[in-house]
Amino acid sequence: xxxxxxxxxxxxxxxxxxxxxxxxxxxxxxxxxxxxxxxxxxxxxxxxxxxxxxxxxxxxxxxxxxxxxxxxxxxxxxxxxxxxxxxxxxxxxxxxxxxxxxxxxxxxxxxxxxxxxxxxxxxxxxxxxxxxxxxxxxxxxxxxxxxxxxxxxxxxxxxxxxxxxxxxxxxxxxxxxxxxxxxxxxxxxxxxxxxxxxxxxxxxxxxxxx
Amino acid sequence: xxxxxxxxxxxxxxxxxxxxxxxxxxxxxxxxxxxxxxxxxxxxxxxxxxxxxxxxxxxxxxxxxxxxxxxxxxxxxxxxxxxxxxxxxxxxxxxxxxxxxxxxxxxxxxxxxxxxxxxxxxxxxxxxxxxxxxxxxx
Numbered sequence: 313x314x315x316x317x318x319x320x321x322x323x324x325x326x327x328x329x330x331x332x333x334x335x336x337x338x339x340x341x342x343x344x345x346x347x348x349x350x351x352x353x354x355x356x357x358x359x360x361x362x363x364x365x366x367x368x369x370x371x372x373x374x375x376x377x378x379x380x381x382x383x384x385x386x387x388x389x390x391x392x393x394x395x396x397x398x399x400x401x402x403x404x405x406x407x408x409x410x411x412x413x414x415x416x417x418x419x420x421x422x423x424x425x426x427x428x429x430x431x432x433x434x435x436x437x438x439x440x441x442x443x444x445x446x447x448x449x450x451x452x453x454x455x456x457x458x459x460x461x462x463x464x465x466x467x468x469x470x471x472x473x474x475x476x477x478x479x480x481x482x483x484x485x486x487x488x489x490x491x492x493x494x495x496x497x498x499x500x501x502x503x504x505x506x507x508x509x510x511x512x513x514x515x516x517x518x519x520x521x522x
Numbered sequence: 523x524x525x526x527x528x529x530x531x532x533x534x535x536x537x538x539x540x541x542x543x544x545x546x547x548x549x550x551x552x553x554x555x556x557x558x559x560x561x562x563x564x565x566x567x568x569x570x571x572x573x574x575x576x577x578x579x580x581x582x583x584x585x586x587x588x589x590x591x592x593x594x595x596x597x598x599x600x601x602x603x604x605x606x607x608x609x610x611x612x613x614x615x616x617x618x619x620x621x622x623x624x625x626x627x628x629x630x631x632x633x634x635x636x637x638x639x640x641x642x643x644x645x646x647x648x649x650x651x652x653x654x655x656x657x658x659x660x
Contacts, residue, residue, distance in 0.1 A: 364660060367659060369660075383660065386660045388549075388658065390543040390544055390545070390548050390622070390623035391548075391558075391623060391653075392548075392549060392655065392658055414657070414659050429583060429584055429585070429631065430631055431586065431630075431631055432554070432630050432631055435552075435554070435630075435657065448659055449659055490582075490583030490584070491583070492583065505533070505613065506526055506527045506528055506529055506530045507528065507529045507530075508529075508530055508531070508532070508533055509529055509530065509531050510531075
């Protein structure tokens with residue numbers, strides 16, 4: 313079931329009014345899509361934080377607007393603690409959307425006990441799936457990942473009706489033997505100062521004049 | 523070898539000042555966990571390297587460490603017991619200028635406990651206050 317958010321019409325746009333709104337405990341949001349006009353809205357910060365914390369992307373808007381919406385983009389502050397602004401797109405439940413989902417590893421790979429190292433190569437995958445079926449993240453079970461094994465994009469368990477964008481043979485996670493970092497070259501060979509662009513030309517000109 | 527640019531336009535740079543917070547490079551991109559500065563400052567190439575070694579010694583061959591900053595700025599100094607004047611000093615070291623909120627290092631392929639432990643060791647080497655950061659789902 314989709315989460316419910318209460319929204320109000322935001323009459324003034326711009327950073328000055330948005331800041332005032334945030335200080336009063338609301339978050340500026342915008343709703344667009346389906347060929348209709350954009351609507352500037354605001355929603356209580358507490359409600360929005362709860363929705364994001366629960367990981368739901370499909371929202372039912374009530375109040376000034378009564379529509380189904382999908383969280384398209386979330387803007388965070390520098391510290392990643394407060395939401396600054398959210399983009400909603402109008403959507404119907406059976407409509408397909410393109411989303412980037414986080415890939416999270418679950419369990420412990422037996423390959424680690426054999427002396428291997430688990431390398432997580434792809435952290436996010438882009439999928440196209442029905443809006444109602446979008447999950448917060450894709451969980452990958454690595455309990456059967458032995459030394460030398462790998463899990464590809466094609467092996468991921470996707471939500472119903474979803475398809476992956478990109479190379480299905482790309483390796484998401486693998487268990488390989490540890491590679492020791494190559495020893496650095498002797499410091500003597502390394503230059504102590506970087507090359508200055510245009511310095512050589514000047515020197516050459518100077519020698520010619522002499 | 524310490525980090526420094528391969529080619530530069532000018533050998534020496536002005537000091538500049540650090541204004542505001544990091545509006546880019548402030549989220550975890552490559553790994554699962556990150557180390558974010560709370561203060562702004564200059565982080566020398568030697569310090570970046572010291573941090574890398576501290577983290578690598580803890581991680582051994584497990585996981586992967588990403589360095590998100592690079593020392594682009596040359597810092598000059600004049601020798602001791604030198605009279606004032608005679609122009610700007612010679613380049614002494616290279617430093618990365620970081621604003622509050624910049625992610626310095628990232629780790630992937632380890633548990634959160636191990637990442638926290640690793641960053642605690644690394645944080646001792648840093649000249650700025652830092653905080654632990656996770657990758658955001660949205």
